[in-house]
Amino acid sequence: MNQEPNSKQISTAVIRRLPRYFRYLRELIRSGVSRISSKELSERMNVTASQIRQDLNCFGGFGQQGYGYNVNHLYNKISAILGTDRGYTAVIIGIGNLGKALANNPLFEKRGVTITGLFDISPEVIGSNVGGVTVSDFSEIEEFLKSNKTDIAVLTVPKNQAKDVAEKLAECGIRGFWNFSNMELSLKEFNVKIENIHLGDTLMTLCYELAKSDDEKNKTM
Amino acid sequence: MNQEPNSKQISTAVIRRLPRYFRYLRELIRSGVSRISSKELSERMNVTASQIRQDLNCFGGFGQQGYGYNVNHLYNKISAILGTDRGYTAVIIGIGNLGKALANNPLFEKRGVTITGLFDISPEVIGSNVGGVTVSDFSEIEEFLKSNKTDIAVLTVPKNQAKDVAEKLAECGIRGFWNFSNMELSLKEFNVKIENIHLGDTLMTLCYELAKSDDEKNKTM
Numbered sequence: 001m002n003q004e005p006n007s008k009q010i011s012t013a014v015i016r017r018l019p020r021y022f023r024y025l026r027e028l029i030r031s032g033v034s035r036i037s038s039k040e041l042s043e044r045m046n047v048t049a050s051q052i053r054q055d056l057n058c059f060g061g062f063g064q065q066g067y068g069y070n071v072n073h074l075y076n077k078i079s080a081i082l083g084t085d086r087g088y089t090a091v092i093i094g095i096g097n098l099g100k101a102l103a104n105n106p107l108f109e110k111r112g113v114t115i116t117g118l119f120d121i122s123p124e125v126i127g128s129n130v131g132g133v134t135v136s137d138f139s140e141i142e143e144f145l146k147s148n149k150t151d152i153a154v155l156t157v158p159k160n161q162a163k164d165v166a167e168k169l170a171e172c173g174i175r176g177f178w179n180f181s182n183m184e185l186s187l188k189e190f191n192v193k194i195e196n197i198h199l200g201d202t203l204m205t206l207c208y209e210l211a212k213s214d215d216e217k218n219k220t221m
Numbered sequence: 222m223n224q225e226p227n228s229k230q231i232s233t234a235v236i237r238r239l240p241r242y243f244r245y246l247r248e249l250i251r252s253g254v255s256r257i258s259s260k261e262l263s264e265r266m267n268v269t270a271s272q273i274r275q276d277l278n279c280f281g282g283f284g285q286q287g288y289g290y291n292v293n294h295l296y297n298k299i300s301a302i303l304g305t306d307r308g309y310t311a312v313i314i315g316i317g318n319l320g321k322a323l324a325n326n327p328l329f330e331k332r333g334v335t336i337t338g339l340f341d342i343s344p345e346v347i348g349s350n351v352g353g354v355t356v357s358d359f360s361e362i363e364e365f366l367k368s369n370k371t372d373i374a375v376l377t378v379p380k381n382q383a384k385d386v387a388e389k390l391a392e393c394g395i396r397g398f399w400n401f402s403n404m405e406l407s408l409k410e411f412n413v414k415i416e417n418i419h420l421g422d423t424l425m426t427l428c429y430e431l432a433k434s435d436d437e438k439n440k441t442m
Contacts, residue, residue: 015429019422023405046407082425083432097322104318107421111428151431152424175434176427184244186267193430195423200328201240202416204303206397207332208236209414210372211304213396 010058017055018078020045025075026110037068084112089149090178091117093165094156095125095135098180102154103131116148138165145172152176159183231279238276239299241266246296247331258289305333310370311399312338314386315377316346316356319401323375324352337369359386366393373397380404 024045028036042049056062059081062074079085090113092099099118102108108115118130119138126137136144144150153174157165162181169177170190177194179185184196245266249257263270277283280302283295300306311334313320320339323329329336339351340359347358357365365371374395378386383402390398391411398415400406405417 015426016422018429019419019425022425023419023422081429081432083428084425086428086432086435088428088431097318097325101318101322102420105420107424111421111425113424113428152427176431178424178427191434193427193434195427197420197423198240198244199323199326199418200332201237201244202418203328203334203399204240204243204305204332205236206373206399206414206416207304207307207309207334208239208302210309210397211302211307213412213414214307 014055014058018082021055022075022078022082025071025078028071029075034071035068036071041069079112082111086112088113088151088176089116090114090152090154091119091141091144091150091174092154092156093119093138093141093169094158094181095120095122095128095130096156099154099156100130102156103133113152116150117144119144141169142172145169145174150174152178154178154180156180235276235279239303242276243296243299243303243305246292246299249292250296255292256289257292262290300333303332307333309334309372309397310337311335311373311375312340312362312365312371312395313375313377314340314359314362314390315379315402316341316343316349316351317377320375320377321351323377323401324354334373337371338365340365362390363393366390366395371395373399376400376402378402 024041038049038052042052045052056069056074059077062069062077090108092103092115095103095118099120103115103118115131115133118133118135119141120126120135121138125135128135151174153166153169153176155162155166155177159182162179162183162185166177166179166185166187167190170187170192175192177185177187177192179194179196180199182198182200185194187194245262259270259273263273266273277290277295280298283290283298311329313324313336316324316339320341324336324339336352336354339354339356340362341347341356342359346356349356372395374387374390374397376383376387376398380403383400383404383406387398387400387406387408388411391408391413396413398406398408398413400415400417401420403419403421406415408415
């Protein structure tokens with residue numbers, strides 16, 4: 001296995017910044033850039049060069065003094081740290097508009113995650129084709145997971161169903177939850193990882209910024 | 222205007238935590254709780270009580286020693302800081318699956334933001350009703366914004382159209398962008414606030430956690 005140095009001491013903050021490196025490096029590769037200094041990368045990403053060096057040093061550092069980073073090498077390293085080479089699989093539970101948006105989104109493929117099944121309880125959706133996958137009846141999930149090893153469940157079910165659905169899935173061996181149900185899940189009785197997504201939080205941050213700027217305008221008037 | 226003490230020195234980290242307080246306090250109100258200690262709140266939110274006291278002190282502190290927080294008062298204060306009482310309005314640009322999911326989501330209403338218009342360029346969508354609002358032709362956006370003061374644009378347009386669309390909207394007076402296009406917008410020539418959303422980032426964090434736990438399992442085996 002690929003053991004990264006000091007991987008235990010890496011802070012959550014650094015981990016949360018890595019996907020951003022992943023995206024920028026991907027863009028660089030696509031535009032044909034093969035080498036970049038921390039200064040250039042910092043200008044593009046709008047963070048300080050020392051922050052970049054510090055972040056990447058957590059993983060052993062990938063740059064050479066006065067030479068910069070090999071973009072491909074760095075991208076591959078960060079991809080590996082982020083698990084994109086593990087062949088993880090996912091099912092989406094709840095094929096409403098958000099479920100459909102996610103099922104059709106290339107974000108899974110870009111991150112090495114394969115969608116193997118879509119599930120819903122509504123007869124109107126079951127049997128339809130979304131992003132190349134046929135939607136199955138949620139009542140068949142247990143059978144499906146027995147014969148298809150699946151790592152991740154994407155939950156876009158209504159809030160009041162989230163806990164029951166998640167517990168059932170955890171019992172069937174799902175190990176990771178990407179949870180859009182707006183119900184904060186913890187599932188402490190299971191050994192699972194959970195990302196609780198609250199889309200509205202960033203709308204509030206935006207409103208805060210607008211309100212602050214309105215107040216400042218009013219103060220100077 | 223409601224000026225909050227020390228509002229200038231409040232860190233981004235604290236601001237980013239406030240929506241979470243907003244959500245938890247909302248839940249407390251709904252379950253009939255009117256008073257809560259920082260200890261109880263910290264257990265529910267899974268952060269330390271001292272973190273909570275510190276965060277809320279940034280805004281002048283709302284608790285009384287040995288008495289706890291008045292939930293309604295605290296909720297109203299935090300709501301006000303987050304601008305939910307400003308009557309902000311929003312348009313959604315791009316009514317695909319994600320646009321539809323957002324238009325139908327109560328998250329706007331809960332945060333005091335009114336959706337006043339939905340826009341798309343596809344004849345298949347224009348004229349249809351989504352969440353009670355009729356989808357308009359994007360070519361009419363300029364006219365619309367002239368007669369309907371609008372604060373926020375929610376962008377769910379394809380990546381390659383995001384910059385042009387956003388610049389046009391900024392010229393028409395939009396001040397805030399909630400950007401789901403996966404194109405990192407900066408719009409430095411305009412005085413606007415932007416939240417660039419990258420849904421895939423949290424999927425990567427989840428995959429990182431899974432990969433780490435796999436490695437640990439393999440180490441001990």
